[in-house]
Amino acid sequence: MVQLLLHEALRQALDEEMERDPKVLVMGEDVGHYGGSYKVTKDFYKKYGDLRLLDTPIAENSFTGMAIGAAMTGLRPVVEGMNMGFLLLAFNQIANNAGMLHYTSGGNFKTPLVIRGPGGVGRQLGAEHSQRLESYFQPVPGLQMVACSTPYNAKGLLKAAIRCENPVIFFEHVLLYNLRGEVPETDYLVCLEKAEVVRQGKDVTILTYSRMRHHVLQAAKTLVDRGYDPEIIDLISLKPLDMGTIGESVKKTHKVLVVEECMRTGGIGATLRASIMEHFFDWLDAPIVCLSSQDVPTPYSGILEEMTIVQPKDIVEATEQLCSL
Known part of the structure; x- marks a missing residue:
């Protein structure tokens, strides 16, 4: 390597x-x-x-x-x-x-x-x-x-x-x-249609992708310290979605949190929620929670820009609320 x-x-x-x-x-x-x-x-x-x-x-x-x-x-x-x-x-x-x-x-x-x-x-x-x-x-x-x-x-x-x-x-x-x-120094490929289980867990399934993977991992350190055991999945493939990997996780944890940088209206999270509700509704013990960017043009101001996208503290708070249901 x-x-x-x-x-x-x-x-x-x-x-x-x-x-x-x-x-x-x-x-x-x-x-x-x-x-x-x-x-x-x-x-x-x-x-x-x-x-x-x-x-x-x-x-x-x-x-x-x-x-x-x-x-x-x-x-x-x-x-x-x-x-x-x-x-x-x-x-x-x-x-x-x-x-x-x-x-x-x-x-x-x-x-x-x-x-x-x-x-x-x-x-x-x-x-x-x-x-x-x-x-x-x-x-x-x-x-x-x-x-x-x-x-x-x-x-x-x-x-x-x-x-x-x-x-x-x-x-x-x-x-x-x-x-x-x-x-790796050797030649390798990564499947274009497969999600990656970044962390195994049993309390909640956190679905994310791109930069938000790292926000979720940062939040997971706090969550583990507080006694939670989140399962983290990096979608990687946004089309088609790897519903097999997602479904196996939902059947294990029974709770889902979607974390995305996409906008809330019509974003990847909206498609994910609809697909999970359609295929795995019977395994859910709580409503699906989705953390997305604000539906506004991204401000130039650094402080305002940060407020429009999901931060690790938001993920910690949402996970705690979801696990309490």
Whole structure:
């Protein structure tokens, strides 16, 4: 095992896949000579050339459409969004083309495409740069969505996403790029459709993903000190949801807390609650509790920004209240 920062793990995954398969290419704003906004493609142009590290104009709809066309011809493009919020400009291409072409072409075309980049609430990035797009793309047929949360799963998931025959939206959190963790030196993949049981427990199931995994783990230290035994599950796959792993946990703990950075209205948590109620209602001993971000544009003020998203103390308080029912 080696210690890597999350952005280094992503860089290593891309490098290995580009070396393994000459059909893999990267395109986006400043991915070439500049090395990407968060240095995921640093110095790649020296090794792979300007055609496999394609610097694009500031036109997300155009280069995303070009990547979809490239995927249809047999290439495996990786699109880097400088910020995931900018990909709203390419929503039509992602939804109407990438997600549906395999079906609408009668199976004649595949779109093995990865769209990745930084998202989530950073530190005073303002409303337009603090977007969480998972709830925007979740209803789109034909797309898969994953959210990495550690250097280990970041590398394994990106390699698996590049090899996948489906279009994959790959969410990275802007505040996790400098997270350090262990990564195997040998080649490995992480399943795109499987949740991870981060901590075994018996009192309550806490479902989370991305940066909130670490808020939950921080809260868990306090909860354990107070005599609680939470089970923590990192969803990883946001579409499809791993209802098998979730269901096994619900049947054991009988109580569910969802912790997300997505907005409360129409967020991932809303889908989770509906699915759990539909499939595992008989095993629940209390209402499902969901902690989500406030339904407001993210403020620029650091103090106000912190108030809009879930904090570890909120998780401790919600868990104690839920376990008392």
